Amino acid sequence: MKQSRRTFMIRAVAGVAAATVLPQVAHATTEKLSESDPYAKSMGFKLNHEEVDPAKYKRWTAEQQCNKCQLWGGKAGDEYGECSFFERYTPSGGWCKNFKAVKKA
Numbered sequence: 001m002k003q004s005r006r007t008f009m010i011r012a013v014a015g016v017a018a019a020t021v022l023p024q025v026a027h028a029t030t031e032k033l034s035e036s037d038p039y040a041k042s043m044g045f046k047l048n049h050e051e052v053d054p055a056k057y058k059r060w061t062a063e064q065q066c067n068k069c070q071l072w073g074g075k076a077g078d079e080y081g082e083c084s085f086f087e088r089y090t091p092s093g094g095w096c097k098n099f100k101a102v103k104k105a
Contacts, residue, residue: 032080033088040086040096049095057097067092070100 033040035047046052049065066072066083074081074092083090085098 031088033083033086033090033094043086043096043098045086045090045094045096047091047094049093052095059097060095060099064095064099064101065092066090066094066096068102070102071098 033045035041035045037045044052044057050062052060054060066081067074067076067078069083071083071085072081072090072092073084078092080089080091082088085096090096
């Protein structure tokens, strides 16, 4: 079977495109972050923002929670959303000391 140059080029371009996109798709995770994770511990992460020790984290307020953070990728009403900081899923009511309030328009 003879393969034309055109067919070869189309398949080669498709192969290169797939090789660049697939690793990014494979990197996406649905893993939930736990409080026992060493990095989460270092950031004071809590699954429930009401369990944060205000004596230890002076900047914490009761209004701060993952679903009100710029880094949280969930939608309103979602129980979990992807956190761009941890690159894992965090609960809407979670908290860490890297909290960045959503800017109001």
